[in-house]
Amino acid sequence: MTDLLIKNATLVNDNDTFEADLRVRAGRIDQIGADIAAMAGETVIDGAGCWLMPGMIDDQVHFREPGLTDKADMASESRAAVAGGITSFMDMPNVKPPTIDHEALVAKLDMARGRCAANYGFHLGATNDNIEAIKRVDGTRAAGVKIFMGASTGKMLVDDDAALEAIFEHSPLPILTHCEDTPMIEANADKARAAYGEDVPIRQHPVIRSREACIASSKKAMDLATRHAARLHILHITTAEELALFAAGPMADKNITAEACIHHLFFSEDDYDRLGALIKCNPAIKTEADRQAILKAVADDVIDVLATDHAPHARADKDNPYFSAPAGLPLVQHAVPSLVDQVSVGYFTIEQLVTKMAHNVADRFDIVDRGYLREGYWADLVLVDPRGRTVVDDEPVLAKCGWTPFAGHSFNARVKTTVVSGQLAYHDGKLSQGCIGEALAYDR
Structure with a gap:
């Protein structure tokens, strides 16, 4: 030191x-x-x-370890993160094997020790059948419980209503949700295939991963949280309609909180023609009107937390046709510069930025002596x-x-x-x- x-x-x-x-x-x-x-x-x-300022605490990254280290690893991505002003990160559970029980959580903590340039934490993942692991999770070692309420890989999609009820009723930790309605997405994908075959234009991505799919899933999560008095944090909001569901004001007064990510503050669907699948992500980047609404929601204290959702893939894989090109962007290296850039043009204040990238994250996840x-x-x-x-x-x-x-x-x-x-x-x-x-x- x-x-x-x-x-x-x-x-x-x-x-x-x-x-x-x-x-x-x-x-x-x-x-x-x-x-x-x-x-x-x-x-x-x-x-x-x-x-x-206090360094950014990024509550949503995918550093790909274990099992996906051809894309990234904790050592490489944490070094990119500190260059971007991030001092702590919380990594998501959709790795191989997934982080869905105590043993996998401890294994990730062991992997991180001595290798990360930033401070580190890990979320436990929810599945349709791991409610007992969620009930027993050590709250001093896990950041939160992540639910993929939208399409994901392997066991990580939670689409059983009874499982969702149990998680919202019994989770001892804050619940983080990726909110997209899978049946809607699948129906939209079928329509796109019928129209274009497998050569679907990238501009169809926000049509397939539609605003309606986001809105329906966010409403469902909020209903579950309200009925069970659960602490809910909805990740990466992308539509103006979803923003209307949340209350404005200080985070301390809220049981349900909202997050925005830097790429949804920066890009709009107008950038698909230029960048193609390089900005393919889930939930999808949507309209310029949605981007402006999210920026305003940061200033109006509707958005409580700012994060990256850093999710790297090999550049060659991004060049694949639409359905084969993976979703996710590398973002941590430019996190704080991109956010201070938004301050410089007047979208929100530097004080609001610090509250949402550091103070509120530390408070939401009960982090000791940081933020x-x-x-x-x-x-x-x-x-x-x-x-x-x-x-x-x-x-x-x-x-x-x-x-x-x-x-x-x-x-x-x-x-x-x-x-x-x-x-x-x-x-x-x-x-x-x-x-x-x-x-x-x-x-x-």
């Missing part, structure tokens, strides 16, 4: 912005104040003109230059897949420094190979 002093920065924390210095000692924030004098042996970083700039908390920090530029094509792609949907773009912000559990993880364009993240702890 590094004894570190960041001078002259503009701190963003607890819905406030103020100039101060911040000292890190023994992995934690030791002091926040004005004109802190440097001590012998400290690394000093000048933060003048930069925002110093805020507070003395005594772990030093998970990102220093961002809002006047800098991130020219995507000028830097190596750190994700194992080797490509990014942001190629050719420049963001109006630059990550200068990322600190993970008191260690320099990324600074002035360079990764620190010695940074090792910690397992997230949960206060349950």
